[in-house]
Amino acid sequence: MAVGPARVVGAARSRRKPFDAASDEMTAETSTGRTWTPRIAVQLAVLAAAAFIYVTAEILPVGALPAIARDLHVSVPVVGTLLAWYALVAALTTIPLVRWTAHWPRRTALLMTLVCLTGSQLISAVAPNFAVLACARMLCAITHGLMLSVVAPIATRLVPASHHGRATTATYVGISLAVVVGSPLTAALSFVWGWRVAVAAITVVAALITVAAWVVLPPLVLSAEQLLTVGPRAHHHRNRRLLTVSVLTLIAVTGHYISYTFIVVIIRDVVGVRGPNTAWLLAAYGIAGLAAMPLVARPVDRHPKATVITCTAVLSGVFVVLTVLAFGAWSTTATVLIGAGAFVLWGGTANGASPMLQAAAMRAGADDPDGASGLYMAAFQIGITAGSLAGGLLYGYSVPTMLGASAVLMGAALAAMTATRHVFEVPPLGHA
Structure with a gap:
């Protein structure tokens, strides 16, 4: 029988406590109230770096679409499918891998994903054709969802419960840096020296971050009590609150990636x-x-x-503005400034909404935050797949239609978020 929102909150509050201290080592530090010690800051920085390099590798084709297409003699829409297939593989493997590794020390699970990333980028850098490149990207796609599923829960185990949202946001700094530094840098490298140099650079950085994670992070071995509520025992598929967050994420991400896949265009x-x-x-x-x-x-x-609704509302407005500009046949200084301003708002709100949704998912499945995060990530990756594939079809029809579809789906997500109750509820600190 499905679990209603009130029962989910009650279960989360009653069984959440073990995950506020995933290891004796972490308990000793966070119980003193020293939330942001230098040690924790370094650990969070390594987690953010892991997210940074993984997402940089994932979205590299976005900034290198023309370069890859020319070098491998394929069309731009075909190169665009690299994102769709990557996300599809991640979506299909996230939940099984999260369950399979649920009993592992958390550091071990993270290190496995980083090793796969390093190997895949090494193969990609020397890929002789598009097929080999696509297969190489599948290697890190398999563990991509697992990495994003464990990195935020690891971060929350380093700080008190009252700072879980902020710890999650800290890991998303790495994702934002992937967009602000990683994507433009790989795009520039692709323009100047070729996309293979950009992939080689990612390979080196990924190897260094793997070593840093092994040195800096504690093993984070789960206790016997924690092991009773992870993996298949968590029953996340019956958690209505978590499923609602996941569906909202799916709708919003699909709308976003319909256009984001072709952001260079x-x-x-x-x-x-x-x-x-x-x-x-x-x-x-x-x-x-x-x-x-x-x-x-x-x-x-x-x-x-209130914050996630605000971000989604601004995103909806951004896509409406870009759709209007796309339908217009003019090109003036004013349209360039308006378009650039819309892009700035797009970047700020899209990146700001993601940690809120993941934090909501982990609160909804507090017994097993890794598993809850895995379900959220699966929905996220399905959204990327659907958005990228739909974007490719709509791009072939017209760019204004593509942007209009993003506006419609983002508006639907906004309406649903506004209508939902309890989904984004934060439990009192005494129960956190």
């Missing part, structure tokens, strides 16, 4: 920015996302529903 054909300047607008998009992180850190823990 939008910059060129809608905003009117071309050539190497594309990297600068991509950087502005990422900078906005990075700047949004400290702004949403406290609201994630205190007023999550």
Whole structure:
């Protein structure tokens, strides 16, 4: 029988406590109230770095679409499918891998994903054709969802319960940096020296982060009590609150990726920015996302529903504005400025909403935050797959239609978020 929201909250509050201290080592440190010690700051930085390099590798084709297409003699839409297939594999493997590794020390699970990433990028850098490149990317796609599923729960186990949202947001700084630094940098490297150099650089950085994670992070072995509520025993498929968050995520991410997959094309054909300047607008998009992180850190823990609704509303408006610009046949300084401003808002709100949704998912499945995060990530990756594939079809029809579809889906997500109750509820600190 399905579990209603009230029962989910009650179960979360009654059984949440073991996960506030995933190891004796972490308990000793967080119980003193020293939330952001230098040691914890370094550990969170390594987790953010892991997210950074993984997402940079994932979205590399976005900034290198033309370079890859020319080098491997395939069309731009075909290169765009690299994101769709990557996300599809991640979506299919996330939940099984999260369950399979549920009893592992958390550091071990993270290290496995980073090793797969390093190997896949090494193969990609020397891929002789598009098929080999696609297969190489599948290697890290298999563990991509697992990495994003464990990195935020690991972060929350390093701090007191009252700071879980902020710890989750800290890991998302790495994702924002992937957009503000990783994507523009790989795009620039692809323009100047070729996309293979960009992939080789990712390989080296991934190897270094793997070593840093092994040295800096504690093993985080789960206790016998914690092991009773992880994996298949968590019954997340019966958790209505968690399923609602996952469905909302699926809708919003699909709408986002319909257009984001072809963001370079939008910059060129809608905003009117071309050539190497594309990297600068991509950087502005990422900078906005990075700047949004400290702004949403406290609201994630205190007023999550109002904040996520605000972000989604702004995103809906951004896609409406870009759709209007795309339908227009003019290209003036004003349209460039309006388009650039829309991109800045797009970057800030899209990156700000993600940690809120993941934090809501982990609160909804507090007995097994890794498993709850895994279900959320599966929905996220399905959204990327659906959005990328739909974006490719709509791009072939027209760019305005593609942007309009993003606006419609984001508006649907906004309406659903506004109508839901209890989904983004934060339990009192005494029960956290």
